[in-house]
Amino acid sequence: MKTNKETKVKQIKTDEIFPIVGYKKNPLTGMIEIDEIRAPKIRKIFNSLADTKPSSNKNIINMPRIVFKEVINKVHSIVRNPFYCGLVKTYGKFYQGIHPPLIDELTWGMANENLEKILYRMKKIINLMDKN
Secondary structure (H helix, E strand, O other): OOOHHHHHHHOOOHHHHOOOOOEEEOOOOOOEEEOOOOHHHHHHHHHHHHOOOOOOOHHHHOOOHHHHHHHHHHHHHHHOOHHHHOEEEEOOEEEEOOOOOOOOHHHHHHHHHHHHHHHHHHHHHHHHHHHO
16 A cells, blocks of 8 residues: 555656756656657766766866866756666655656666765865965
């Protein structure tokens, strides 16, 4: 039997959770669907972060600091969001959503694990840039 909280999770209005990049609301059904135009970019973010091989930092070094912070904040908010692996967090707990997952839970977990390591390396690069 479903609890009242689980029922509320399924009744979340799509207007309350949007905009979530990579998803769109179907105007006919009102259901959340994967946006096939933007979804590949979101998948690429997760897959590159989940990859265990470190990526090159050349593009980061040439990026103005203000732009860098804005990009990092957007990537951070995307990667930390469990909605992308099909989960909805409410009342401090995770529930399976009725929307299609954009990525699998393993990729989401690995991307989140590696995110802190990558941010640490990027902050070191920023500090080096500030000293020079």
